[in-house]
Amino acid sequence: MTVNLQKSELIKWVDNRIGNLSDWHQRIFDHGETAWREYRSSAWYVERLRAEGFNVEQGSGGMPTAFCAEWNNGSGPTIAGYAEYDAVPGNCQAADTIQRPRDGLSPHAGGHTDPHSALGISSLGGFLGAKAIMEKYAIEGRLKFFGEPAEKVRGSKPIHAAKGYYDDLDAAISFHPFYMLPLCNTTRWDTHCGAAYAMIYSFECNSPHTWQGQTGATDSPIVAAHASARAPGANDALVQMYQTSKALKEHMVAAGCGWSMNECILTAGQATADNLPAQIAQIQYILRVPTIEMAQSITGVLDNNAAAAATISHCSWHRDWVSKSRHGLPNHSLAQLTYDNLQFVGAPIFNQGKAREIAREIQRNLGLEPMDKPFLAVTEQLISPQAAEIELRKQLPEWQQHFTSDDYTEYCWHAPTVRLYIARPTLAAANAGYRYPDWVMNALGGIRETIEPMIACAAKTIGCTIIDLLIEKDMLAKAKREFEERTGGGVNGSQWQAPLCDYEAPINFRWPEYVTTERGHEWWIPRNDSRPT
Secondary structure, eight states: OOHHHHHHHHHHHHHHHHHHHHHHHHHHHHHOOBTTOOHHHHHHHHHHHHHTTOEEEETGGGOTTOEEEEEEESSSOEEEEEEOOOBBTTOOOOSSSSOOOSTTOOTTSOBOSSOHHHHHHHHHHHHHHHHHHHHHTTOOEEEEEEEOOOGGGTOHHHHHHHTTTTTTOSEEEEEEEOOBTTBSSEEOOSOOOBEEEEEEEEEEOOOGGGOTTOOOOTTOSSSSOTTSOOOOOHHHHHHHHHHHHHHTGGGSSOTTOOOEEEEEEEEOOOOOSTTOOOOEEEEEEEEEESOHHHHHHHHHHHHHHHHHHHHHTTOEEEEEEEEEEOOOOOOHHHHHHHHHHHHHHOOOOOSSHHHHHHHHHHHHHTTOOOOSSOBOGGGGSOOOHHHHHHHHHTTSOTTOOOOSBOTTHHHHTTSOEEEEEEOOOOBOOSSTTOOOOHHHHHHHTTSHHHHHHHHHHHHHHHHHHHHHHHHOHHHHHHHHHHHHHHHTSSTTOTTOOOOOOOSOOOTTSOOOOEEEETTEEEESSOOOTTSOO
16 A cells, blocks of 8 residues: 555544544633643643553643653654644633623633644644554554643743653654744745743832831831831832833844834732832743844843842842743755645635635624635645745845744754644635734634634644655655754754753743632633623
8 A cells, every 4th residue: 555545544534533623622722721721721632642542741841731642653753743722811702703702701811812722633633643544554653742831932842842852753743723924724944933032020029118218207116107108119110121121122132123022911019008019020021033142132131121120119130931942943855745745635625614604604793795705715725835935035134034933943953843834714804904803713713614624634734744754764864864964963963952941840920820719710810790791
């Protein structure tokens, strides 16, 4: 039997199991758990993988919601893939044709936007399909499937890499739903994602009584009488940090560099009344930059800003790392092989059946005239990685080698790695310049009929690529030779970039999460039912 016949059988396996994959995706979508707090989602994957015959290490790398699953079928190459399952706070959209949160939840709760729910199940489907073919035809090899939490803050992969989990890989397959043109139904070629640094600055006002403005009645029984001047405290330090970093943003790196910096406030205050200064406040930054050198430069400016803010606010400060992820490394051999399999499988088709009617219903609910073909045309078309690269480069300066960020890049430095993009359901613009509200794309990522074509296409492409890598020895050898050349000799080679992670998993911060209280299971920001939604 030729490898193409075996891959055809894998495609049939996915078609026969798409109902299961879709059911599983609905479960993860409805969990909607956010970074570092994906307890139910991770537990579901662990249970499923064990039921499928994998040996699973739960809590890998010191991360409670991570895992490392392995399945062996004799000697042979080790092929890796992974699931992500973290959602985004404030994006609690139901799988519905109208804007509404999932039942019983606040709109502030977590929800899947990319959607990572489908990312993970698509990858899982590809690996389980490959496993079935390997068992049936005695194809030797090892499958290694990771649970990678907290991707939205570039969380787990730098830690897994630094702790040696990727050291035994022969190849890795990274899949992500399409999120920007031209990277739709293709693989990345030369311009891979850049570096990302994420950190939390904590300000603490531990000695407010030593503030120079503390002057009051000397016979007061408390050190800081109500009439005394209050130390500025941690909230003031955080505000100073926030404002200073915004004001100095254009001075952090040279003009014309494609980069971004975003921040969010994790913990603020603690004092609810009186004249007590806030004891602790925390702000998180995440940098998406083309180079590690740029990330280091920006971090230096942020450190200076933190020190200045702490000084004028009578606080101490310190920085904790959330992530230090490396930039990506191309592998043309594996990118082309994976794209060839995508061509073998064919692009997903959205403009048909119930998916088409659901999309038309969304347009109708938005007051739009329903289209005959409501889904964006490019979501049903393939574009070669070379052609996508040409289009992508038109947006970038000539010097820039990396663009945006995602921590799949950590795999790139330990084995040949491909970055695969399959179209997610995306509606065509109603007219020139029209933009759908965000909830529409989030809903389409959760509705069974609209997301299934992506899940099926991605699972088939991933599974077929695994079969090729295990059977066609020359293909894997070619990808590994390219890896050796690009790294100057492989791991520890002259051009190799070592892991940047020198910190433990930042799991103990006040990350947004679902909680159980006397009121029941709810989002950490309680729903206020007295206020109109």
